[in-house]
Amino acid sequence: MAKILIVDDELEVRTALKRRLIREGYAVEVADSAESSVKLLESEEAAFDVVITDMSMEEPDSGLRVLKAAIGHDIFCEVVVLTAYGNVTNAVQSMQLGAFDYVEKNIPGVDTYDLIVMKVEKALERRRSSINIVRRLEDIRPSKLKSGA
Amino acid sequence: MSIQETTNRDENSMALTSTTQKPNDCTFQAQLQSLIGLAITHPEIEEVLQAIMDEALRVVAGKRGFLAVVNYDTGEVVIKSTAGSGWTERTKKLRLHLAQETNRGITGHVALSGKPYMTGDASNDPYFLSFFPDVKSEIAVPVIEAEGNTRGVINIDSSEADAFDAGDIVRLESVADVAAFALIVNDFRTRERALIEIGNELSSIIDLESLVRKVVDVSAEVLRYEDCSVYLLDEQTDLLVLQASRGPLKESIGQATYELGQGITGWVAQHGEPVRILDVASDPRWRGVHLEIPREEMGALLCVPIISRDKVVGVIRVVRRRTQSSWFQNNFTEMDERVLTTIASQLGAAVENVRGFHRLLRAERMAAWGELSAKSAHMIGNRTFALKGDLNELRYILNQPSWTEQHDDLISLLESMEHGVTRLEEILHEFRDFVVATKVTLQDADINEIIQEVIAESFPKRSEIKLILQLAKDLPVVKCDETRLKRAFSELIENSVSFQPHGGELLIRSRLTDQSEQSRYRLAPSRQYVQVEFIDQGPGIPPDTKSRIFQPFFSSRVKGMGLGLSIVKGIVEAHHGIIIESGEPGKGAWFSIFLPTQRNESSAIKNGRS
Numbered sequence: 001m002a003k004i005l006i007v008d009d010e011l012e013v014r015t016a017l018k019r020r021l022i023r024e025g026y027a028v029e030v031a032d033s034a035e036s037s038v039k040l041l042e043s044e045e046a047a048f049d050v051v052i053t054d055m056s057m058e059e060p061d062s063g064l065r066v067l068k069a070a071i072g073h074d075i076f077c078e079v080v081v082l083t084a085y086g087n088v089t090n091a092v093q094s095m096q097l098g099a100f101d102y103v104e105k106n107i108p109g110v111d112t113y114d115l116i117v118m119k120v121e122k123a124l125e126r127r128r129s130s131i132n133i134v135r136r137l138e139d140i141r142p143s144k145l146k147s148g149a
Numbered sequence: 150m151s152i153q154e155t156t157n158r159d160e161n162s163m164a165l166t167s168t169t170q171k172p173n174d175c176t177f178q179a180q181l182q183s184l185i186g187l188a189i190t191h192p193e194i195e196e197v198l199q200a201i202m203d204e205a206l207r208v209v210a211g212k213r214g215f216l217a218v219v220n221y222d223t224g225e226v227v228i229k230s231t232a233g234s235g236w237t238e239r240t241k242k243l244r245l246h247l248a249q250e251t252n253r254g255i256t257g258h259v260a261l262s263g264k265p266y267m268t269g270d271a272s273n274d275p276y277f278l279s280f281f282p283d284v285k286s287e288i289a290v291p292v293i294e295a296e297g298n299t300r301g302v303i304n305i306d307s308s309e310a311d312a313f314d315a316g317d318i319v320r321l322e323s324v325a326d327v328a329a330f331a332l333i334v335n336d337f338r339t340r341e342r343a344l345i346e347i348g349n350e351l352s353s354i355i356d357l358e359s360l361v362r363k364v365v366d367v368s369a370e371v372l373r374y375e376d377c378s379v380y381l382l383d384e385q386t387d388l389l390v391l392q393a394s395r396g397p398l399k400e401s402i403g404q405a406t407y408e409l410g411q412g413i414t415g416w417v418a419q420h421g422e423p424v425r426i427l428d429v430a431s432d433p434r435w436r437g438v439h440l441e442i443p444r445e446e447m448g449a450l451l452c453v454p455i456i457s458r459d460k461v462v463g464v465i466r467v468v469r470r471r472t473q474s475s476w477f478q479n480n481f482t483e484m485d486e487r488v489l490t491t492i493a494s495q496l497g498a499a500v501e502n503v504r505g506f507h508r509l510l511r512a513e514r515m516a517a518w519g520e521l522s523a524k525s526a527h528m529i530g531n532r533t534f535a536l537k538g539d540l541n542e543l544r545y546i547l548n549q550p551s552w553t554e555q556h557d558d559l560i561s562l563l564e565s566m567e568h569g570v571t572r573l574e575e576i577l578h579e580f581r582d583f584v585v586a587t588k589v590t591l592q593d594a595d596i597n598e599i600i601q602e603v604i605a606e607s608f609p610k611r612s613e614i615k616l617i618l619q620l621a622k623d624l625p626v627v628k629c630d631e632t633r634l635k636r637a638f639s640e641l642i643e644n645s646v647s648f649q650p651h652g653g654e655l656l657i658r659s660r661l662t663d664q665s666e667q668s669r670y671r672l673a674p675s676r677q678y679v680q681v682e683f684i685d686q687g688p689g690i691p692p693d694t695k696s697r698i699f700q701p702f703f704s705s706r707v708k709g710m711g712l713g714l715s716i717v718k719g720i721v722e723a724h725h726g727i728i729i730e731s732g733e734p735g736k737g738a739w740f741s742i743f744l745p746t747q748r749n750e751s752s753a754i755k756n757g758r759s
Contacts, residue, residue: 010531013538015535016538016539016541017538019542023542056527084527106530111541112537113538113541
């Protein structure tokens with residue numbers, strides 16, 4: 001079962017997202033700030049496949065901190081960033097830093113939850129394929145990798 | 150007339166001194182010198198004039214005497230100081246109308262001619278006017294000011310015939326010079342006091358309206374004018390707009406305007422130079438657009454620019470009525486012009502202060518607005534996002550065939566949505582309160598009444614918190630917007646209640662602010678303040694956040710956007726008041742609100758009623 005971490009400072013947001021993702025069959029954990037999520041991500045037992053984080057929490061760009069911590073701990077971890085509607089500046093930056101994608105929280109007429117679920121599925125696919133590629137590389141050219149090391 | 154000359158002339162009349170017991174020159178000179186000293190050092194002009202009159206009576210050995218001053222506005226000579234015997238309260242109040250052709254008396258004659266006069270045979274004198282039955286001789290000299298204007302008259306009588314001679318005139322003229330000196334010194338003192346008063350006042354007033362009113366009142370004392378008007382230049386329209394006046398123009402404040410260059414007022418604003426003229430109507434620039442007194446009565450005009458940072462920001466004009474008698478020149482002096490220019494420059498600096506203050510407020514508010522928009526969009530966005538999640542879940546449940554069995558899930562969804570909508574409403578509420586905090590309509594109100602009503606509305610009926618009320622009796626009226634002030638008070642009460650969840654104490658106190666507090670918090674010294682305090686036993690404000698609690702979006706409570714205390718501050722400042730927090734961290738919060746009381750007039754009315 002894939003493990004997902006939700007980071008948002010608003011209880012209502014965490015509750016709604018968690019409920020939906022559990023319904024989709026994921027194991028879900030939550031953190032209420034960038035600070036606490038970073039602690040969680042850097043701990044030994046951390047093993048999240050996907051992290052969904054809000055961009056603006058303690059700071060307007062707190063999401064970037066979560067993103068760096070997640071990828072820093074596990075290069076295959078996929079991060080989906082949630083942003084305010086119409087605020088793409090930080091979103092672009094997060095893509096450059098390696099986020100899987102960003103989702104605007106309030107797009108008129110769009111079911112954001114369905115969108116997030118879709119992004120999570122795609123993120124998990126990429127994670128699986130990334131891991132597979134690395135494994136195949138290891139299988140096919142173990143000697144070369146070793147000699148290169 | 151110099152004292153030297155006096156002594157020379159005095160020698161000629163030495164023969165008379167022995168019979169009428171007149172003092173010798175040395176005593177007289179010493180007396181004059183001590184009177185000059187008195188005029189310089191003694192602050193009360195009445196007592197100085199009294200000493201001068203006593204000496205005047207003594208030096209010519211008269212029976213009784215008086216010093217009268219000319220009132221240029223009314224055309225009267227009014228007694229200011231008396232000496233000798235036989236005066237009653239009624240005779241002390243005698244006035245002479247100089248405009249009348251007859252019955253001006255010797256005093257009136259001297260005032261108009263500016264020359265001394267004496268008679269040794271009063272009953273046959275053409276000018277003599279009998280106030281006392283026993284007068285046989287009378288002597289009067291004018292009190293002449295620096296510019297040559299007659300300021301008043303010293304008049305001495307005697308019950309003996311031919312009691313005075315030319316030497317007496319000379320001696321009395323010396324005394325009159327000292328009297329003129331004393332009056333001028335007093336003028337300077339009055340002006341200095343007034344200027345200092347204006348200076349003190351101007352630095353502490355933050356609303357333009359009361360500032361300008363104060364200037365008009367104080368200059369009235371100093372310049373003896375009929376009326377005074379202040380026009381300020383509107384930065385947007387480039388029109389001079391009337392801000393204050395004492396007479397009939399009062400009705401047109403805010404409406405009467407001059408264009409730059411229009412009339413004398415507009416000319417002064419355009420050229421940045423003062424205008425001082427004796428006869429307004431004869432000046433080609435005069436248009437007579439807005440008149441303080443009827444056209445035919447307009448006399449002298451003094452008009453100076455109000456300058457701030459090398460720019461004309463307005464004009465002060467003072468006018469005098471045309472004088473009743475052609476003998477008088479009721480013009481403004483160069484000294485008057487200097488005084489008004491000084492007042493105008495102080496006003497200019499103060500206007501700049503006030504405008505700068507408002508610009509700062511506007512800028513602060515604009516910045517807050519930007520932040521407010523971003524913050525509220527974020528918060529509303531999050532709430533909507535959560536609500537959307539609930540709706541999404543609702544649809545999912547309803548799409549299942551077994552949805553009727555999921556009653557509990559549906560109820561919890563419903564509760565979550567209700568909660569979300571409430572949060573949205575709270576945000577809108579705060580948003581609105583923040584926006585309207587500074588839009589107040591001020592009306593006279595009893596602060597204690599407001600406090601009691603707020604407590605009835607906002608303090609929880611069942612509470613673990615002990616509420617203590619200490620409301621001072623007979624507080625002066627405060628000009629305030631009841632609804633807004635209640636909002637501010639209730640915010641502080643709700644804060645205190647929410648920070649003492651396990652019970653505690655809230656003390657609400659009202660009282661008159663004392664002088665030491667007034668200066669500690671740099672409140673205007675000339676105003677009276679009422680203070681309302683909210684003192685509790687909650688956790689208080691931590692030292693590191695004390696400086697930020699009144700900023701927008703600062704909150705240690707979960708509810709709303711954190712605008713609460715910034716709204717309170719906005720409301721208090723719109724009342725020209727201040728709010729401070731002075732509690733000891735860990736021991737409780739202590740909020741004090743200082744509100745200026747209504748100016749004397751209306752509080753006097755209130756006291757009169759109670």
